[in-house]
Amino acid sequence: MQTTVSDSGRKAKDLLHENHLLQDEIASLRLEIDAVKNQKQEKEKKYFDDIENLQKAMKSKEEILTETIFQYTGQLNVLIAENTMLKSELENNKQSKQALETEVESYRSRLAAATHDHDQGQTSPRDLELAFQKANDERLCLQDQMKFDVTKLRSNSETASQQLSEVESQFNKLKIKLHQTRDDLREKTSMLECVQRDPSQAECQKQEIEHKYQNKQGKVNEYLKKQESLEERLSQLQSENMLLRQQVGDAQNGADSKEKTVISIQDEMQQIVKKVHAEIEKQGLMVMAKGKELVNEWNPLEERPCQYEDERAGELQEAQDQHVEAVRCAEKTQDHIQKLEIENAELQTTVKKQVGKIEHFQKNLLSTRLIDHLPAELETACSQCLHLDAKNRVLQQELLSMKGWQRKCEQLEKENKKLEQEIRAASQENLQQVQEEDIASIRSQMELRFKDLESELSKMKTFQDSNKAELEKYKQLYLEELKVKKALEKRLDKTNERLAETSTKLEVEKQQNKSLLSTLTTRPLLERPGIGNFNNTLIFNSNLCPRANLESSTSVPLTSNSSMMTHLFKTRRKLEKSITRELEEGAAEFESEFSRLSSLLSTGGSNLYRD
Structure with missing residues (x-):
């Protein structure tokens, strides 16, 4: 017995220990689940x-x-309104032109009659002058009348616009009232449905609803009549307003717009010419600046791939670590969920067993009680059935009467819907007609606008072609200038090389002369002012001529020395002459090329300004 007790105690301790461990694991799993849920x-x-x-x-x-x-x-x-305005203005201008033509014809007929009378000798020149003055007075009166009519039309258009705004406000108010009546009708229909559900209050509510419905229907008919009258008045006012706006002349705006377009085209032409000149000058500078910018941008771009690779490697490692942790948490949660599901299944089986037992006991109890209460329940059920039959008959009669009223209401609603549809159809037809007229006017105006734009595009294309031709001319001139510059640079290089060769030759001869002078004479000769540093000067002055008087004045009996000096001065003069000739030839060629290019540029600029 003691061994069994000790074994049971050990098992209990082990079970308690395992239970504590399981509880700790469950707590840790719950914490992990909470953490995962929070995440x-x-x-x-x-x-x-x-x-x-x-x-x-x-x-x-x-x-x-x-x-x-x-x-x-x-x-x-706005464009549609402007198009309508322009159409009306064109028609008014045509009418005014026709009226003026008729007046001119009448004046011509009068003048013809006056000339005929003058030819016949019936009238005197004074009568003709009076007739001419009368015609001028009539013309001035007509102009004044035209101005007065224009002012009247403007004032009438303003008053018509004010009347339009007032009528529109009234129309909006009537629309709001219509919406309110429709809402009331919807409320009444809902009230009818409620009345169908509770038949005890049906008769009194039916009478009230019929009376209200008749009143509302009368109001709706009145509002519809008012709406039709207001719509007719609106259409009349709109037509009058359109006519008044059409009568206001807007030809000056068209002339101003044309002048503005001409001025804008001239400005654009001048700007294009200036831009072409500026772009030709800026292209060289832009290429150099872009090269420097590309070099500066390329240096940091070479360092960016390494930085991106390091950042991507770090991000990949972090993502992998997070994925591993998430997988571990998911595995733990799945194990814990499986354990909980097993425990729930066991609990459900036990609950089902207990429910079955309880139901069995309840059935046994009910079977004993039902036997005693069956006859009383049968009597009550029979009485209830009779009472329910009577109620059903009453309710059926009420339902039949309600269905009759419902049919009447449906007929009235159908009639109202038909009236609304007719009103909508009439309004839609009017709107369609107006829209078709507007669309036709817009199309005609857009076609005219497209034609104008096409003509402007053709003009711009011709201008662009002329600009391209001039640009090609300038490019050719620029290339010729470059060729001339290169040729002149080559010639200058050649002349510089020749000068360098001559300077080296002169230095060599100078050294030879010094050596000869040192060997031939022991006494120092007089210094020649012309013999000096040949490298310092390229073009020699007139002071470099041989000074024979000094040599004659000196008492040096050496003929060889004098002959050498004369030979040196002769060679020096020849070199000076050849250098001056080459320089003069280069300067003359440079001046001729420069004058030719300047003449070409001046002719090109004059042609451009003529265009």
Whole structure:
């Protein structure tokens, strides 16, 4: 017995220890699950925030789109109105031209009659002058009348616009009242449905609803009549307003617009010419600056790939570590969930067993009680059935009466819908006619505008072609200048080389002369002012001529020395002459090329300004 007790105690201790361990594991797993849940919640919050931000951005974009659409629709409406105005103004101008032509014809007929009378000798020159003055007076009176009519038309258009605004406000008020009546009708229909559900209050509510419905129907008919009358008045006022606007002349705006277009085209031509000159000058500087910028940009770009590779490696390692930790947590949670599912299944089986036992006991108890209460329940059930039959008959009668009223209401609603459809059809037909007229006018105006634009495009193309031809001329001139510069540079290089050779030869001869002088004479000769540093000067002065008087004045009997000096001065003069000739030839060629290029440039610029 003691051994069994000790074994059971050990087992109990082991079980307690295992239970504590399992509880610790469960607590740790719960903490991990909470941490995972918190992470998921944070991620979900982030995702929700991102979604909200995206939704806000989408809403803002949609608002911007709606605003832009509204703006464009407004612009289209403005253009349509302008087109209608221009059409009316053109018609008015035509009418005014016709009237003026008729007046001119009448004046011509009068003048012809006057000349005929003068030829016949019936009238005197004074009568002709009086007739001419009368004609001028009539013309001035007509001009004054035209101005007065224009002012009247403007004032009438303003008053008509004010009346239009008032009528539109009244029309909007009537629309609001119509909406209110429709809402009332909907409320009454809902009230009818409620009345159908509770038949005890049906009769009194039916009478009230019929009376209210008749009143509302009368009001609706009145509002419809008012609406039709107001629509007719609106259409009349709109037509009058359009006629008044058509009568206002707008020919000056067209002339101003044409003048502005001509001025703008001239300005654009001048700007294009200036831009061409500026671009030709700036291209060289831009190429040098771009080369420096590319070199400066290439140096940091070479260092960026290494930085990107290091950052990517660190991010990959962090992502791998997070993935491993998430996999571990998921495995632990799955094991814990499996254990919990097993425990739940065991608990469910036990609960089902207990429920079955309870139901069995309840059935046994009910079987004993039902036997005693069956006859009383049968009597009560029979009485309830009779009462329910009577109620059902009453309710059926009420339902039949309600169905009759419902049919009447449906017929009235159908008639109202038909009237609304007829009104809508009439309004749609009017709108379609107006829209078709507007579309036709817009098309004609757009066609005219396209033709004008095509003519302007052809002009611009011709201008561009002429500019391209002039640019090619300038390019050719520029290439010729470059060729001339290169040729002149080559010649200058050659002359510099010749000068260097002559200077080296002179230095060699100088050294030879010094050596000869030192060997031939022991006494120092007089210094020649012409013999000096030949490298310092390229063009020699007139002071370099041989000084024979000094040699004659000196008492040196050496003939060989004098002959050498004369030979040196002769060679020196020849070199000076050849150098001056070459320099003069180079300067003359440079001047001739420069004058030729300047003449070409002047002719090209004059042609450009003529164009």
